[in-house]
Amino acid sequence: MKQFRITVPASSANMGPGFDSIGLALNRRLTLFVKEQGNWEIKNNSEFLSPVTNYEDNFIYQIAKQTAERHRKILPECKITVDSDIPLARGLGSSASAVMAGVELANQLCNLALTNEQKLQYGTDYEGHPDNVAPALFGGIVITAISNNEIEYVQIPAPGxxxxxxxxxxxxxxxxxxxxxxxxxxxxxxxxxxxxxxxxxxxxxxxxxxxxxxxxxxxxxxxxxxxxxxxxxxxxxxxxxxxxxxxxxxxxxxxxxxxxxxxxxxxxxxxxxxxxxxxxxxxxxxxxxxxxxxxxxxxxxxxx
Incomplete structure (x- = not known):
């Protein structure tokens, strides 16, 4: 039975004029505690998250399911306890953190062995643009651009x-x-x-x-x-x-x-x-x- 923890940071996009291109990761985190078991169970342990009434309606589960299906896999049933200190709909990348958590959840449960480039592509596909998902994945400050349908990125040293x-x-x-x-x-x-x-x-x-x-x-x-x-x-x-x-x-x-x-x-x-x-x-x-x-x-x- 697998048992693991996934943590994903908050993020802030743009830094002013870096519109839809520059993002930085911040030290607030979304955390998933995951344990395989015989049925699905998702519990939200944060004031920023709504109680779960049906696991199939959970956004992280939906992203994980889509990711597994891209590889013709079925998600094993598990219990997920979710903690978060990232407020929703405040411009701190809560959606991108959830997307990347879902991608990684499928990666771990289904042994997909995804590369960072695949994770970034999947996250961008779900989120619509890479400016939040890239720092959520890599940390630091990340500059991204989509060129010829490829996501190019550079992580720069964090400023003082x-x-x-x-x-x-x-x-x-x-x-x-x-x-x-x-x-x-x-x-x-x-x-x-x-x-x-x-x-x-x-x-x-x-x-x-x-x-x-x-x-x-x-x-x-x-x-x-x-x-x-x-x-x-x-x-x-x-x-x-x-x-x-x-x-x-x-x-x-x-x-x-x-x-x-x-x-x-x-x-x-x-x-x-x-x-x-x-x-x-x-x-x-x-x-x-x-x-x-x-x-x-x-x-x-x-x-x-």
């Missing part, structure tokens, strides 16, 4: 920055945030948006974090259109800048926003922003370097 997230109590569905975006940009606007993204990334890689933060806040692809959907969008950016944040952006489609600040100053920024926005969960986060992990020794970690 602290990350502070401002998580509101309200949800914002990705579909809603997508609907406000224009179908096209003029050539002039597209060129300016692309240049901003290029300079932001180059600044990160060369350690010019002040310029990187400035470029983060100059996005033309999505933030100007989504700003009206994000509670306290301008005031959060303004107050974070007062507290010496390099840049503050929408996390994914929102409504969470995140700031990047010099290493060691995250707690100070979080304390200041908590006083200004008491209705928010203000969290100091780290860039997760591990990505998706599988542990086969769960018997000593948690009772299943």
């Amino acid at each position: 920055l602290d990350v502070v997230a401002y998580i509101p109590s309200v949800e914002l569905k990705t579909e809603t945030a997508r609907r406000v975006l224009p179908d096209s940009l003029s050539r002039k606007s597209a060129a300016a948006a692309s240049a901003t993204s290029n300079l932001m990334l180059a600044s990160l890689l060369t350690g010019n974090y002040r310029l990187a933060g400035t470029m983060m806040e100059c996005d033309l692809f999505h933030e100007p259109y989504r700003a009206e959907l994000i509670p306290n969008y301008q005031s959060i950016k303004r107050e974070a800048k007062k507290a010496e944040a390099y840049g503050t952006v929408i996390s994914g489609a929102g409504p969470t926003m995140i700031s990047f600040i010099a290493k060691g100053l995250g707690e100070r920024l979080a304390k200041y922003m908590s006083s200004k926005f008491p209705d928010y969960e203000v969290a100091t986060l780290n860039i997760d370097q591990d990505g998706l992990q599988v542990d086969q020794q769960v018997h000593s970690i948690k009772s299943l």
Whole structure:
């Protein structure tokens, strides 16, 4: 009887102008404790997850089943206990984490021996784009592009920055945030948006974090259109800048926003922003370097 644990980090897409291309993993995690048994049983152990009434309606199970079927396999029955500290519909990649957990669940239960490239492709097929699934899989900051139907990616070294997230109590569905975006940009606007993204990334890689933060806040692809959907969008950016944040952006489609600040100053920024926005969960986060992990020794970690 197999017994294992899968953990997948949260993620934040875009970093401002890196629209649908740049993502970073964050140290909040979705965790599955899995044990084979004679029937299906799924239990959610998190305030962020709804109780399971029918295992076939569970999103992670559905992804795992689809993945198994791609290889003409049938999922063995098992008990899955799910923990998560990733809030749903907040722009922290909860869907991508669940997708990658489902892919890995099938990989482990059906002995698929999937490569990382296959996992990334499957995750992208289910999620629609790779900007969240890539960091959820690999950890760190990952830049992706789809070229000739192939997913190309590069993982870059994590910058020496602290990350502070401002998580509101309200949800914002990705579909809603997508609907406000224009179908096209003029050539002039597209060129300016692309240049901003290029300079932001180059600044990160060369350690010019002040310029990187400035470029983060100059996005033309999505933030100007989504700003009206994000509670306290301008005031959060303004107050974070007062507290010496390099840049503050929408996390994914929102409504969470995140700031990047010099290493060691995250707690100070979080304390200041908590006083200004008491209705928010203000969290100091780290860039997760591990990505998706599988542990086969769960018997000593948690009772299943």
